[in-house]
Amino acid sequence: MSVRCNLRSLSTCNNCIVRSTAFCSVSNRDLQTELDRYAQRRVLRAGETIVREGEYSFLVGTVVRGALRMQRTSRDGHQQIVGLLMAGDTFGRPFSETVPFAIEAASDTTLCCFNKGTLEHLLSRHPELEHRMFLSALNQLDMARDWMIILGGQSVAERIASFFLFLNHRQPSSTAVPSGSEPSRYINVPISRRDIAAFLSTTVETISRTVHSMADKSILRILSPSRFEITDRRRLIDISGAGDLDFCKMGRFGSQKVQRGSGSHPARTLIRKCSIGLQHSGEVQLQELAQ
């Protein structure tokens, strides 16, 4: 059931729980009123589809609650998840006929949608809106690259640890709280084991084994198959191997010296590890460019 919000302009958007982060939260009141008029809420249940792969997509909007997954299915049936959109994230692809990925609800989800054409028109008339959407795209780009780091993680344990920290960072205790606040001890996994496997390029079996092994080492407690409690964040970050991933920043230990690779798996691509600061000798001096 969808809730129209053309009446009582601004009321809906003003109370929106993703107000602080979503691209559609503009400061211009008239524009906000207009957005409010065109916005339409939609509730999806887990598994429902917004766009199929490569199909024409006429929806753009913001995730209000829950999570969307973007994925592609290859000929052999293998699915690769290329992104998880959570509260405050922008979904859809303006200025393009089709999206090369399917977008589906990973869990029960509330969206705030705009018709793509309508939104594009608004964007062309309101630089502020386009600016905010641009910023949102840049954020997603950063996030996409973080995901690549997760994906490129050496061992499955590394990838899972990174993934959990990512979730933990993006879901501080309650979905209503905008991301950016202190991460809680709890991890809510909004997607099935299958989806995790599809994202991390592994199998449900290996995920199960790895998570249980982490529980055995009391790094985390398994509250339910989709809910965990972090009991040793430090160790989790350590396993993730990427102490400086964006989403670990909050849990990071200042400028404290690097942990020795402790249980670190033998690095696959140990490149130039000693040459940092050496091969950069040829670094371009660009100061003159400033100003």
Place this chain on the structure above:
Amino acid sequence: MSVRCNLRSLSTCNNCIVRSTAFCSVSNRDLQTELDRYAQRRVLRAGETIVREGEYSFLVGTVVRGALRMQRTSRDGHQQIVGLLMAGDTFGRPFSETVPFAIEAASDTTLCCFNKGTLEHLLSRHPELEHRMFLSALNQLDMARDWMIILGGQSVAERIASFFLFLNHRQPSSTAVPSGSEPSRYINVPISRRDIAAFLSTTVETISRTVHSMADKSILRILSPSRFEITDRRRLIDISGAGDLDFCKMGRFGSQKVQRGSGSHPARTLIRKCSIGLQHSGEVQLQELAQ
């Protein structure tokens, strides 16, 4: 050596080889003149660094020739490449203090740079420019997701095939030719084996073995360690597993029916393969939203 181009406004930008694709190619003549005034060409040699990981970055611009790699190095020394920027692509990150990745020249490279602050100022005054930059960011987002598909590929052979097709698509015969034209039979790999390994999360040894095995099967010919000739594109696409990746589109066989998985590796995450069109039964009807 850098070539200033404040004189003879427009001349430099007008003759720019990435004119058709770069974000800085605007239609507004005054704006173009202004851009021309602030733009500065730079030539980097392979290995030179533009920004280091997490450092303050004050450069944004366009790759004119060559390739940049964006990468992150984790505590254990493992490097993960999260993006390759080629002719016409935008590098740098406006509206953010730091970039979470190092940006380095993967080969000898020519850039066209703007001071970040200056560019941000231009962006705020010229919606057209911001629009173009927004489009560029959206493209990069699509590309980042394509990369994720490559990264998530099952076997190393799959990833290498995808990577080669990607390169082949983005480098049609000559670097001067804007992407989008017919792919040639040749693949120029602009980065070292090491870099390929860092990107594909594998090792130089495995890459070597895989490529030579492809040569044995006469899928491609090895002209030099960094130059190949595709002798059986169909089979290469087949190995890549992702027949519908963006960069395969041109080599794609219309709506021809799906190849049976031929030599396809046993799929790791064979999910919902048969349920397409089934689980979508609950697909939301959104027509009413239009207009």
Place this chain on the structure above:
DNA sequence: CGCAGAGTTGACGCAGATCAAGCGCGGTGG
């Protein structure tokens, strides 16, 4: 000519994919 770095090739072992069986739970129907 020796040395360094990039690429190739071979032998070996392990992380993790695969196959298979079992558990717990919610839904359905008799």
Place this chain on the structure above:
DNA sequence: CCACCGCGCTTGATCTGCGTCAACTCTGCG
């Protein structure tokens, strides 16, 4: 009400792709 089924998750046993180590070739360079 319980039996039955299907599905998500777990656990065990086996097999293999590919990472690791090591040795060798080739090219370019001082």
